[in-house]
Amino acid sequence: MTKVFNVAKVREDFPILKREVNGKTLVYLDNGATAQKPQTVIDALTKYYTHENSNIHRGVHTLSQEATSAYELTREKIQGFINAPEKESVIFTKGTTDGINLLAFSLGRDFVQEGDEIIISAMEHHSNIVPWQMLCEQKKAVLKVAPINQRGEIILEEYKKLLNPKTKLVSIVHISNTLGTINPIQEMIAMAHEVGAKFIVDAAQSAPHLKIDVQALDCDFMVFSMHKVFGPTGVGFLYGKKELLEVIPPYQGGGDMIKTVTFEKTTYNELPHKFEAGTPNIAAGIATSAAIDYMNQLDWNAVHLHEKELLDYATAQLKLIDGLRIIGEAKEKASVISFVIDGVHPYDVGVIIDKMGIAVRTGHHCTQPLMDWFKIPGTIRASFAFYNTKEEVDLLVVALKRALQMLR
Numbered sequence: 480m481t482k483v484f485n486v487a488k489v490r491e492d493f494p495i496l497k498r499e500v501n502g503k504t505l506v507y508l509d510n511g512a513t514a515q516k517p518q519t520v521i522d523a524l525t526k527y528y529t530h531e532n533s534n535i536h537r538g539v540h541t542l543s544q545e546a547t548s549a550y551e552l553t554r555e556k557i558q559g560f561i562n563a564p565e566k567e568s569v570i571f572t573k574g575t576t577d578g579i580n581l582l583a584f585s586l587g588r589d590f591v592q593e594g595d596e597i598i599i600s601a602m603e604h605h606s607n608i609v610p611w612q613m614l615c616e617q618k619k620a621v622l623k624v625a626p627i628n629q630r631g632e633i634i635l636e637e638y639k640k641l642l643n644p645k646t647k648l649v650s651i652v653h654i655s656n657t658l659g660t661i662n663p664i665q666e667m668i669a670m671a672h673e674v675g676a677k678f679i680v681d682a683a684q685s686a687p688h689l690k691i692d693v694q695a696l697d698c699d700f701m702v703f704s705m706h707k708v709f710g711p712t713g714v715g716f717l718y719g720k721k722e723l724l725e726v727i728p729p730y731q732g733g734g735d736m737i738k739t740v741t742f743e744k745t746t747y748n749e750l751p752h753k754f755e756a757g758t759p760n761i762a763a764g765i766a767t768s769a770a771i772d773y774m775n776q777l778d779w780n781a782v783h784l785h786e787k788e789l790l791d792y793a794t795a796q797l798k799l800i801d802g803l804r805i806i807g808e809a810k811e812k813a814s815v816i817s818f819v820i821d822g823v824h825p826y827d828v829g830v831i832i833d834k835m836g837i838a839v840r841t842g843h844h845c846t847q848p849l850m851d852w853f854k855i856p857g858t859i860r861a862s863f864a865f866y867n868t869k870e871e872v873d874l875l876v877v878a879l880k881r882a883l884q885m886l887r
């Protein structure tokens with residue numbers, strides 16, 4: 480059966496898209512911050528608390544066994560979603576930030592020593608900067624930053640120059656949350672491997688937009704958050720090559736991550752449980768299955784075409800606005816558009832268009848060094864999902880023009 484992509488029909492699956500904000504139908508263009516949830520995900524959360532609530536990985540009773548099976552089924556679905564070779568390589572986390580902190584701690588302990596180097600890029604989210612700064616400070620290691628060009632693309636020749644035998648880790652965003660740039664990570668991973676460095680992919684923004692294949696990319700680690708992939712908050716995933724996850728130490732100690740405990744010595748559980756201490760967000764973990772099922776029934780070729788059309792249309796329409804400048808014009812770009820407008824502050828624009836029902840994000844988008852690089856205080860950002868429409872782009876443009884009349 481061919482899968483069809485019908486945006487009007489898809490919108491029916493997301494109840495929040497029908498609500499009004501300030502007397503106007505919501506136009507939700509803040510998908511980079513978090514995506515809306517289909518009814519099936521909302522139902523799965525309710526069903527868990529209504530019928531299934533119990534702790535996992537410990538009970539002999541029926542409810543606990545059912546919850547454990549449902550939770551572990553999600554792991555298998557994520558394995559399929561990112562094409563991981565085995566399910567033990569898929570670790571539940573709280574989200575992208577949690578995954579990067581886990582790696583900074585667990586990889587950092589033995590793998591990074593004084594004088595070693597870690598490479599990030601100029602367009603990283605704070606959560607892919609600060610944990611590495613903290614590690615470098617502790618270990619007296621050196622953080623290097625791969626520069627970008629005016630279009631907002633990493634300059635590969637400069638990245639290459641940074642790589643050397645002292646480079647232990649490279650941690651790079653797949654799609655920039657601020658610029659929309661799709662980085663050539665497959666190439667960057669191969670280059671890092673040539674000097675023996677391990678590569679971490681921050682897939683927070685790519686998981687909702689691109690088909691992810693960790694084996695084809697050959698990344699050593701990948702992190703993402705489910706709340707940006709039409710799933711619940713409070714759950715995310717870390718993928719790691721099994722041989723690496725086997726040798727690095729656990730992140731947090733506690734229940735579930737142990738095999739045996741005495742006061743003298745503790746032995747750790749096998750993968751993936753070694754990295755999953757304590758009771759997790761079980762409801763969100765289980766409801767993640769519904770989000771993955773939802774993603775899997777979409778025709779992704781059609782989704783890509785639709786998102787590309789939205790990006791091209793919105794870019795063209797926005798450029799017609801007097802004094803508007805787009806920040807981030809990479810050749811390879813996802814449906815995220817940041818812009819500034821002469822003479823007005825992004826925040827003021829955001830507040831006024833909210834009154835017209837339009838949700839965008841304004842500010843630095845947790846990429847302050849990137850804002851400094853562009854010498855701007857912040858941007859207005861419209862980030863689209865597959866359920867957005869050209870009509871919503873038109874509403875954004877009308878709202879911006881009205882805001883400018885009021886502010887100028």
Ligand code: 7TS
Pocket residue numbers: 511512513574575576577604606607652654655656657681683684704840844845
């Ligand atoms: N990395 C990238 C590229 C992101 O876009 C974000 C969140 C994170 C990491 C952190 O993810 P979390 O789920 O752990 O918070 N980005 C955004 C954003 O663009 N607007 O709000 C959050």
